[in-house]
Amino acid sequence: MVFEYSRVEAEEVTEEGARGVRVRWLIDRRLGAENFAMRMFEFQPGGHTALHRHPWEHEVYVLEGRGVLLSGGERHELREGVVAYVPPNEPHQFRNVGSSTLRILCLIPAAGCAGR
């Protein structure tokens, strides 16, 4: 299964505390992927997720834009080529601090894919 990311619809993230964030579920159980899922998040300038935590990890790769990741009590700069690992249960927040779209890949294990 091979396709352009843009062929997957971007859905508004409606979680409380999130603003200006869309997600594309690129690879998940619909394609047969049982172990982990690949999502792409797109943050408008000023957009951000909630500062939240959950029992599963994130594996992140930054594709474009300028952002920050609050994680482990620290503020990390995000730009193209930056990799981030957010361990299970760690409070974290992503935020676009640039003037263009912040685009990241964010992968999670099946445990975090409830309903997908």
Added chain:
Amino acid sequence: MVFEYSRVEAEEVTEEGARGVRVRWLIDRRLGAENFAMRMFEFQPGGHTALHRHPWEHEVYVLEGRGVLLSGGERHELREGVVAYVPPNEPHQFRNVGSSTLRILCLIPAAGCAGR
């Protein structure tokens, strides 16, 4: 844990049938990631993996360059923004058909991370 991908050493892929391929294990058990691993593969022009198969899947995102993926008996073009899901046990091969580096993210479940 947040870092530039380039801070992770690129190792030559020595698997039989592979040529001109390097891999960076960006996120794996060394960082505490127990469920799946994020690797970056860099193919020199003409570089390729073996045509091979294994019991775990690949989740792939193409970062730059021009390549092909042989999978499912078909030839798929790879370029920036292309997503690929290679199911378990499907024979597959990646090849750089361009004149610059082909760079992809390729993630696998823990079952494929023997020795890491």
